Amino acid sequence: MPKRPAAPTGVRFTVSVQDANAHLFAVTLVIEQPAKNQRVSLPVWIPGSYLVREFSQHLQDLQAWQDGRPVEMKQLDKHQWQADAAAGHPLELQYAVYAFDASVRTAFLDSTRGFFNATSLCLRVTGQEDQPQSLEIVASPATQGWNVVTGLPAHSVDAAGFGHYRAADYDELADCPVEMGQFWNGQFTAGGVEHRFVISGAGAWLDGERLIDDTRRICEAQIAFWHGDGAPPFSNYVFMLHASADGYGGLEHRNSTALICQRADLPRLRPSTSDKPAALKATDGYTTLLGLISHEYFHTWNVKRLRPAEFKRYDYAAENYTELLWFFEGFTSYYDDLMLRRAGLIDDATYLQLVAKTINQVQQTPGRHVQSVAQASFDAWVKYYRMHENTPNATVSYYTTHPARRGPHHTGRGDARSLDTLQGRPHARSRSAARAQAPGQTQL
Numbered sequence: 001m002p003k004r005p006a007a008p009t010g011v012r013f014t015v016s017v018q019d020a021n022a023h024l025f026a027v028t029l030v031i032e033q034p035a036k037n038q039r040v041s042l043p044v045w046i047p048g049s050y051l052v053r054e055f056s057q058h059l060q061d062l063q064a065w066q067d068g069r070p071v072e073m074k075q076l077d078k079h080q081w082q083a084d085a086a087a088g089h090p091l092e093l094q095y096a097v098y099a100f101d102a103s104v105r106t107a108f109l110d111s112t113r114g115f116f117n118a119t120s121l122c123l124r125v126t127g128q129e130d131q132p133q134s135l136e137i138v139a140s141p142a143t144q145g146w147n148v149v150t151g152l153p154a155h156s157v158d159a160a161g162f163g164h165y166r167a168a169d170y171d172e173l174a175d176c177p178v179e180m181g182q183f184w185n186g187q188f189t190a191g192g193v194e195h196r197f198v199i200s201g202a203g204a205w206l207d208g209e210r211l212i213d214d215t216r217r218i219c220e221a222q223i224a225f226w227h228g229d230g231a232p233p234f235s236n237y238v239f240m241l242h243a244s245a246d247g248y249g250g251l252e253h254r255n256s257t258a259l260i261c262q263r264a265d266l267p268r269l270r271p272s273t274s275d276k277p278a279a280l281k282a283t284d285g286y287t288t289l290l291g292l293i294s295h296e297y298f299h300t301w302n303v304k305r306l307r308p309a310e311f312k313r314y315d316y317a318a319e320n321y322t323e324l325l326w327f328f329e330g331f332t333s334y335y336d337d338l339m340l341r342r343a344g345l346i347d348d349a350t351y352l353q354l355v356a357k358t359i360n361q362v363q364q365t366p367g368r369h370v371q372s373v374a375q376a377s378f379d380a381w382v383k384y385y386r387m388h389e390n391t392p393n394a395t396v397s398y399y400t401t402h403p404a405r406r407g408p409h410h411t412g413r414g415d416a417r418s419l420d421t422l423q424g425r426p427h428a429r430s431r432s433a434a435r436a437q438a439p440g441q442t443q444l
């Protein structure tokens with residue numbers, strides 16, 4: 001990792017709990033060197049989830065000051081504002097964000113935990129998107145006993161994780177969600193890299209040791225897939241899992257992932273430690289959870305580093321169209337369960353049951369005769385993410401319908417002409433180069 005500058009950055013965010021019971025985060029943004037009539041904007045979508053969600057709907061009470069005087073903030077459109085500010089004098093903005101979405105895509109806050117993506121909380125400073133951005137997370141009586149975890153590089157934080165973090169630019173800030181609360185905490189090493197795994201919402205019955213060990217095997221299988229004996233292209237990784245009554249989902253990031261699972265799908269401690277856990281079945285919820293972990297971790301390469309040219313530079317203000325989600329989601333879906341098999345976590349019969357389930361889903365979707373996977377990718381913004389009663393008749397899922405499903409399903413390491421060659425070889429060929437590349441420098 002490059003050495004981080006010691007001096008405060010010119011774009012500084014401070015996030016604190018304004019009112020946990022009202023689900024409000026308080027955000028302060030200081031721009032040390034604003035432009036005349038400085039503009040700021042909030043993203044309308046979060047990379048990895050292809051729907052315009054209008055995060056600005058939850059931003060409220062925006063105020064600004066410069067040289068000790070209030071500054072007028074003129075709203076330009078649904079997500080942009082302009083400050084009536086002079087150039088070169090520090091400009092301070094304050095606002096609140098309502099956070100009560102328990103998904104991995106936006107932000108959540110109550111008296112038990114907080115979670116946020118910067119795309120929901122942090123305004124983009126026009127013209128300074130490529131500058132370092134600092135984020136201070138402030139402890140308060142409302143966060144008593146809480147810890148903080150994020151993939152962001154820490155600059156100066158206390159033992160609980162409160163304090164200052166540094167992002168190289170807005171993209172990194174937006175790609176590192178933050179989890180706060182009292183969570184179960186485990187860690188392991190894979191490929192020489194420290195991995196942290198935190199779980200909110202679990203009970204004392206959690207078999208964390210088993211989850212850590214199984215996740216480590218998944219990570220090692222995937223690092224070997226992409227790099228052989230080499231190291232992965234990140235220096236630390238964080239799994240943030242929230243266990244709830246009925247949730248499910250995940251969102252990939254460059255060195256972390258936010259996950260939601262059903263509490264019932266977590267592994268439980270057995271009465272006697274001498275009992276070996278039963279072999280996993282395709283129908284087990286825990287198999288689903290491991291598949292989700294495998295899926296999001298695979299994205300660390302496939303879409304975060306190897307990505308469509310259209311995603312080289314995200315446009316946070318509008319839909320970012322690509323015809324290639326069938327590759328980035330479809331192949332990731334193909335490999336998620338396959339990696340469970342390769343890691344030795346499921347047997348051949350269980351793996352083939354999972355494949356059969358997917359094939360049945362595709363066969364039972366009439367829309368596969370109507371829409372191509374390229375069209376499904378391009379239209380994700382208005383079709384896949386906006387399902388309705390006609391969806392199965394008119395669309396296909398780019399997760400399950402792709403060329404990989406038509407080929408032979410091999411459960412061992414592939415031969416020279418297998419799908420592994422296509423998927424893994426670009427990194428394997430330039431292993432050292434891949435390690436040094438920042439996200440966005442590798443496009444397909």
Ligand SMILES: [Zn+2]
Pocket residue numbers: 295299328329332
């Ligand atoms: Zn995915």
